[in-house]
Amino acid sequence: MQGLFITFEGPEGAGKTTIIQKLASDLEKLGVKVLLTREPGGIQISEKIRHVILDPNNTEMDARTEALLYAAARRQHLVEKVVPALNEGTIVLCDRFIDSSLAYQGYARGLGIEEVFSINQFAIQTLMPDKTLYFDIEPELGFERIGNNEGREVNRLDLENLDFHYKVREGYHILLEKFPERMITIDASKQMEQVYTQTKEIVEKLIGRLHL
Numbered sequence: 001m002q003g004l005f006i007t008f009e010g011p012e013g014a015g016k017t018t019i020i021q022k023l024a025s026d027l028e029k030l031g032v033k034v035l036l037t038r039e040p041g042g043i044q045i046s047e048k049i050r051h052v053i054l055d056p057n058n059t060e061m062d063a064r065t066e067a068l069l070y071a072a073a074r075r076q077h078l079v080e081k082v083v084p085a086l087n088e089g090t091i092v093l094c095d096r097f098i099d100s101s102l103a104y105q106g107y108a109r110g111l112g113i114e115e116v117f118s119i120n121q122f123a124i125q126t127l128m129p130d131k132t133l134y135f136d137i138e139p140e141l142g143f144e145r146i147g148n149n150e151g152r153e154v155n156r157l158d159l160e161n162l163d164f165h166y167k168v169r170e171g172y173h174i175l176l177e178k179f180p181e182r183m184i185t186i187d188a189s190k191q192m193e194q195v196y197t198q199t200k201e202i203v204e205k206l207i208g209r210l211h212l
């Protein structure tokens with residue numbers, strides 16, 4: 001049986017990573033076969049590309065180079081990790097995917113959502129997520145949360161100004177209108193427990209449908 005490909009998106013500090021780590025662990029306890037992974041990264045080659053893209057010292061990186069590197073990391077991660085897991089019937093929970101490229105590089109960087117979608121089509125062929133949970137948050141609140149998390153490394157994208165991060169959020173809102181069937185919004189400004197409960201309910205329903 002084919003698994004389910006669920007992606008988690010949102011601006012910086014929305015809480016995606018925290019929530020999906022707990023979700024993966026709780027689903028595993030219920031006996032669900034789960035793969036928790038992330039973009040850019042998830043496998044050795046893509047983690048190396050991540051390091052290049054997110055290194056705060058790489059201040060000269062061209063926007064198209066950035067978009068192509070994300071797409072390259074995505075391609076390798078899909079082929080090496082995501083597709084084999086889906087073919088084994090695994091529930092794949094992925095921290096960011098193509099919508100990050102559309103919101104960050106396509107909209108906020110100004111390369112164009114359609115243009116960035118088109119280079120990503122080369123990378124992903126036809127493999128889009130079954131569902132995408134979008135964690136919506138005001139950038140200021142996201143950064144306030146990040147500021148409280150001392151262990152988190154500061155990456156090159158974090159260093160963009162607040163206007164850029166507002167554009168990222170606006171970009172996601174455009175994507176919600178473009179992909180209403182696939183994308184669901186979660187109000188990530190709420191308390192962690194509430195955000196978690198809502199996320200878990202949605203994911204359990206999706207898994208339930210798969211096993212009908």
Ligand SMILES: Nc1ncnc2c1ncn2[C@@H]1O[C@H](COP(=O)(O)OP(=O)(O)OP(=O)(O)O)[C@@H](O)[C@H]1O
Nearest residue numbers: 012013014015016017018145146149190191192195
């Ligand atoms: N609902 C919440 N309320 C308050 N704090 C939260 C909430 N969710 C997560 N946090 C805290 O906010 C910080 C950022 O969370 P997390 O790293 O999960 O966000 P993220 O969406 O993965 O961010 P990024 O994409 O920028 O890495 C963490 O310190 C986490 O404990």
Ligand SMILES: Cc1cn([C@H]2C[C@H](O)[C@@H](COP(=O)(O)O)O2)c(=O)[nH]c1=O
Nearest residue numbers: 039040070096097100101104105157158
């Ligand atoms: C996949 C992807 C990511 N980004 C940006 C978004 C974040 O600023 C970083 C990833 O860091 P995180 O702590 O793991 O969230 O990269 C992007 O701009 N485009 C993409 O396709």
